[in-house]
Amino acid sequence: MGYKHSENNYSPFSKKVSSSIIFVAVYVDDVIITGTDSVEIANLKSFLDGQFKIKDLGKLHYFLGLEVLYKPDGVIISQMKFTLDLLKEYDYFAYISLSSSLDPAMKLKADEGTLLPDPTYYIKLVGKLNFLTNTRLDIAYSV
Structure with missing residues (x-):
């Protein structure tokens, strides 16, 4: 079909057809399809x-x-529900x-505190929380 994956990541694909472009993002069984050509998207x-x-x-x-x-005036992407x-x-x-x-100078110690009853x-x-920090850089430091 002529789609090419990103050189840096195998999840996003794109296809350029004259002046239009189609983007496809795939994660397991979830797919986003977007672009400027509605006929190509339908195909x-x-x-x-x-x-x-x-x-x-x-x-x-x-x-x-x-x-x-x-x-x-645009799109808002939020993680409120998550x-x-x-x-x-x-x-x-x-x-x-x-x-x-x-405090950025605070030193954390591995041997302080009590062990958790259920580490899972x-x-x-x-x-x-790591997922949130990878997608919300504004909270990455405090998490």
């Missing part, structure tokens, strides 16, 4: 449906923990919000 969807029986969810609203909100689900899952609604003023609980939480 791609038809091809993929013939190969895999896809479900077209229409305009993008949610993808891999990211919410997409459309405004007249963050609220995370707070609910780990029962953090009972805690008050504080500003995080972590902590490992899952850290994984989800």
Whole structure:
């Protein structure tokens, strides 16, 4: 079909046809298709449906923990739902919000504190917080 993957990452694909361009982002079984040529997009969807029986969810609203909100002057990408689900899952609604003023000179020590009764609980939480820090650089330092 003429799509080329990125040289740096095998997930995004693109295809240029004269003055139009189509972008495809794939993560496991989640796919985003966008571009400037609606006929080419329809052809791609038809091809993929013939190969895999896809479900077209229409305009993008949610993808891999990211919410997409459309405004007249642009698009807002948010992780509010992911963050609220995370707070609910780990029962953090009972805690008050504080500003995080972590001292950059503070030295953390591995032998302080008590061992957790279930380390998998902590490992899952850290994984989800890492996801947030990789997609929200404004909170990366404090997390």
